[in-house]
Amino acid sequence: MIEVNHIYKTFYVPHEVKALVDVSNKIEAGEVVVVIGPSGSGKSTFLRCLNRLETAEHGQILVDGVDIFDPKTDINTVRAEMGMVFQSFNLYPHLTVHGNVTLAQKLVRKRHKKEREEKTMMLLEKVGIAAKAKAWPSNLSGGQQQRVAIARALAMDPKIMLFDEPTSALDPEMIGEVLDVMKALAKEGMTMVCVTHEMGFAREVADRVIFMDEGMIVEEGTPEKFYQNPSHDRTKLFLKQIL
Amino acid sequence: MEQNVSNIKRLSNPIAYVFSVCGYVALLFLVIGSVYYATVAVDYQWRWFKVPKYFMYQQAITLYAEGYGEIDTIAANKDKVDILVTTDAGDRTYTVPRDSFDWVEGDMVSPGDVIASYEGGWKPGILARGLWVTLKISFLSTIFGIFLGIVGGVARVSDTPVLKWSAITYVEVIRGSPLLVQIMIFYFVLGTTMNNILMMNGIPKLHPEWYGIMALSVFTGAYVVEIVRAGIESIHPGQVEAARSSGMTYFQCMFYIILPQALRTILPPLAGQFINLIKDSSLLGMISIRELTKATREGITTSLQTFELWILCAILYLLMTFTLSMCVQYLERRTATK
Numbered sequence: 001m002i003e004v005n006h007i008y009k010t011f012y013v014p015h016e017v018k019a020l021v022d023v024s025n026k027i028e029a030g031e032v033v034v035v036i037g038p039s040g041s042g043k044s045t046f047l048r049c050l051n052r053l054e055t056a057e058h059g060q061i062l063v064d065g066v067d068i069f070d071p072k073t074d075i076n077t078v079r080a081e082m083g084m085v086f087q088s089f090n091l092y093p094h095l096t097v098h099g100n101v102t103l104a105q106k107l108v109r110k111r112h113k114k115e116r117e118e119k120t121m122m123l124l125e126k127v128g129i130a131a132k133a134k135a136w137p138s139n140l141s142g143g144q145q146q147r148v149a150i151a152r153a154l155a156m157d158p159k160i161m162l163f164d165e166p167t168s169a170l171d172p173e174m175i176g177e178v179l180d181v182m183k184a185l186a187k188e189g190m191t192m193v194c195v196t197h198e199m200g201f202a203r204e205v206a207d208r209v210i211f212m213d214e215g216m217i218v219e220e221g222t223p224e225k226f227y228q229n230p231s232h233d234r235t236k237l238f239l240k241q242i243l
Numbered sequence: 244m245e246q247n248v249s250n251i252k253r254l255s256n257p258i259a260y261v262f263s264v265c266g267y268v269a270l271l272f273l274v275i276g277s278v279y280y281a282t283v284a285v286d287y288q289w290r291w292f293k294v295p296k297y298f299m300y301q302q303a304i305t306l307y308a309e310g311y312g313e314i315d316t317i318a319a320n321k322d323k324v325d326i327l328v329t330t331d332a333g334d335r336t337y338t339v340p341r342d343s344f345d346w347v348e349g350d351m352v353s354p355g356d357v358i359a360s361y362e363g364g365w366k367p368g369i370l371a372r373g374l375w376v377t378l379k380i381s382f383l384s385t386i387f388g389i390f391l392g393i394v395g396g397v398a399r400v401s402d403t404p405v406l407k408w409s410a411i412t413y414v415e416v417i418r419g420s421p422l423l424v425q426i427m428i429f430y431f432v433l434g435t436t437m438n439n440i441l442m443m444n445g446i447p448k449l450h451p452e453w454y455g456i457m458a459l460s461v462f463t464g465a466y467v468v469e470i471v472r473a474g475i476e477s478i479h480p481g482q483v484e485a486a487r488s489s490g491m492t493y494f495q496c497m498f499y500i501i502l503p504q505a506l507r508t509i510l511p512p513l514a515g516q517f518i519n520l521i522k523d524s525s526l527l528g529m530i531s532i533r534e535l536t537k538a539t540r541e542g543i544t545t546s547l548q549t550f551e552l553w554i555l556c557a558i559l560y561l562l563m564t565f566t567l568s569m570c571v572q573y574l575e576r577r578t579a580t581k
Contacts, residue, residue: 053484080490090485094503103499104489149485156489 001160001191002027002050007059009045009215019045020056021215029159032192034202034223037212038238043195046212047164050193051075051082064159080108083153087165089145091137091152097124098133101152109156116155123151127181143174150181161185163194197242199227211235287550294551297370297542302363306337308352317348326359328352370552373538374559380456380534381521381563387460388520389513392467397497399472410468417465422458423526429458430530455527463520470512474505507578514571518564525560535559 004027009020019042027033035043048054049061052068052075061068068078091100098120105116124130127147129140137145146166153161163182167175179201186192186205196202202209202223209226211219211234219232230236254260282289312330319325326337326344330352343361352358367375395413398406417425430451438448478501486496506513528537539556543549 051488053488076490076492079488082488084485084488086481086485088481090479090481092482092485092500092504094507104486104491107495107499108490152485153489162488 001029001031001064002193003060003062004046004050005060005062007049007056007061009042009049009054009056018215020049023059023212023215023217025210025217025220027160027191027193029191030189031207032186032190032205033194033208033210034206035193035195035210035212036197036202036238037218041212042215043212044164045215047162047193047195050160050162051079051084053084076108080104080156081158082160082162083150083156083158084162085146085149085153085164085166087168089137089142089149089169091145091149093137095137096133097129097135097137097140097148100137100148101155104152105155119155120151123154124148126154126184127151128177141174142170143177146170146174146178147181150178150185154185160191160193163192163196165195165197167196167198199243203227211238213238282550289551290548291551293546293548294555297368297552297555299365299371300368302366303360304363305360306339306358308354308356308358309333309335310354312352314346314348314350314352317346328358330354369533369538369542370535370555370559373533373535376452376533376538377521377524377535378563380452380459380524380527380532381517383456384459384463384520384524385517387456388463388467388517391460391464392471393502395464395468396471396475397502399468400475414465414468417462418469422462422523423529425462426455426458426526426530429461430454433457434530451530451532452527455524455530455532459520459524459527462523463516466516467513470509470516471505473512474509475501477508478504510571510575510578514568518567521563521567522560 002025004023004025007020007023009018011017011019017040021042023042023046035046037043045054049056050063052061055069059069063078063082066073066078068075091097092103095103101120101123102116105111105119109116111119121130121133124133127150129144129147129151132140132144132148137148140148150166166182167178170178175198179198182192182194182201183205194201194206206223208220209223210217211226211230211232213234219226219230219235226235227239230239254263308328308330310330310332312328312332315327315329315334317324317326320338322341323338324341324344326339326346328335328337332354337358339359340361344359346358395410399410399414401407434449434451434454441448482500482504483496486500487493491499524534525536527534528540531537533541535556539552542552546552
């Protein structure tokens with residue numbers, strides 16, 4: 001479904017950082033992949049390259065066979081098939097919860113009013129926040145905001161969901177409600193790439209865990225093997241630090 | 244209400260507070276009083292009672308006979324009177340109020356005789372008309388200025404050289420030259436050429452007001468471009484990422500996500516710009532547009548009530564700008580609750 005072939009990315013501002021060095025991977029349809037790694041290891045950059053929020057300098061990413069770095073590719077149609085959820089939620093503060101979930105359906109999917117109303121309410125129901133449809137994002141708790149953000153991404157009927165540290169900005173008691181939504185999504189068979197340190201989540205639903213450090217994929221494997229029996233020294237050190 | 248103001252050195256003693264308020268009032272009276280005293284010292288005659296006629300006045304109407312002849316009939320017509328005058332210049336019926344003439348049927352008239360003289364209906368005075376022109380010009384220039392500013396602001400932040408560099412050139416050229424000079428150029432250079440071209444094609448000339456509106460819109464637009472740019476740049480990049488990652492195009496993202504948020508943050512500087520616009524419209528008197536300032540000047544040349552009219556003029560501008568800033572404060576409070 002997604003094929004990453006030897007991508008490189010370097011940031012020059014504020015100082016030169018090699019964010020991705022020769023990263024290759026293959027994500028199958030229906031697979032749940034969890035990416036972990038220390039701060040600055042390039043895991044967010046990797047995720048953001050998948051829908052071209054960052055462009056790689058070398059290499060190729062194929063999404064359903066489409067080369068997304070090709071200038072001839074209409075990136076908006078590719079992005080419409082990939083939902084993204086951010087660490088800082090990024091809800092539109094000038095729209096209500098309902099408006100947040102509806103807007104892209106109208107602009108990108110060109111759905112009729114009735115259709116998008118139904119879709120919006122169905123999704124808000126699904127993430128357990130239908131009662132707050134008329135509320136403004138600023139009046140919601142972090143966990144509620146993140147669930148709205150997930151509903152907003154799902155409203156496009158994406159084939160792939162990208163999660164960029166969705167629980168890192170949340171108060172501890174709110175992490176559970178967001179993870180529950182994500183687990184439910186994984187069990188429905190959604191293809192997911194999650195940058196997250198939630199080990200419980202990884203163990204329960206992940207098919208594969210990728211560990212990144214200094215812009216490279218150091219180790220990958222099933223959660224059982226990865227957490228219980230890591231083969232690489234850097235992985236062992238990292239797991240020791242976070243546990 | 245005042246808890247969010249700094250607590251440092253507040254007047255905690257209520258008596259001190261009252262004294263402070265009294266001090267303010269005293270200061271106000273001192274300033275007004277000394278101005279008044281100074282005018283007395285130079286023997287200025289205050290005649291405020293003459294001022295209202297600059298807002299509304301009754302037109303004096305005098306009707307004259309046009310030739311030799313006589314008053315034929317005088318007949319009542321509702322609450323007025325029809326006077327049929329037959330002269331060698333032709334017959335004519337004048338409809339005038341009762342008691343506005345001193346004729347009986349059969350009286351002889353000569354050319355220039357006063358048939359009737361009376362006060363007609365209320366008409367707006369020169370200041371009222373000037374005020375209207377100022378309001379009209381400011382309103383239209385505001386609309387065009389906002390339009391230019393938003394278009395320019397979006398162009399200013401784009402990556403396309405033709406848009407970005409055009410916007411920069413526009414802003415730098417307009418902000419770098421005096422408004423008065425721009426008004427002159429718009430009227431005497433652009434206006435002359437455009438009117439000539441229009442005339443050559445059989446289209447009537449444009450009124451000077453339109454050149455004034457153009458000059459003010461273009462001038463204000465340049466400042467609004469920079470305000471809009473700052474507003475756009477103040478929006479968190481995460482907003483763009485969220486919008487673009489859901490498949491919206493650059494322009495959809497701009498018009499549905501960025502601009503609505505940016506406009507809210509730039510309301511205060513925008514209001515300041517439009518308050519300046521109202522005041523700057525006073526320069527349009529230079530190209531024979533009779534807005535409030537020029538109307539005041541003309542009022543003074545006929546009445547010599549220099550002090551009253553200039554003070555009044557300033558108060559009228561103050562009223563307009565104050566109303567505008569109140570409106571914007573209301574808008575700000577309304578949008579802030581979201």
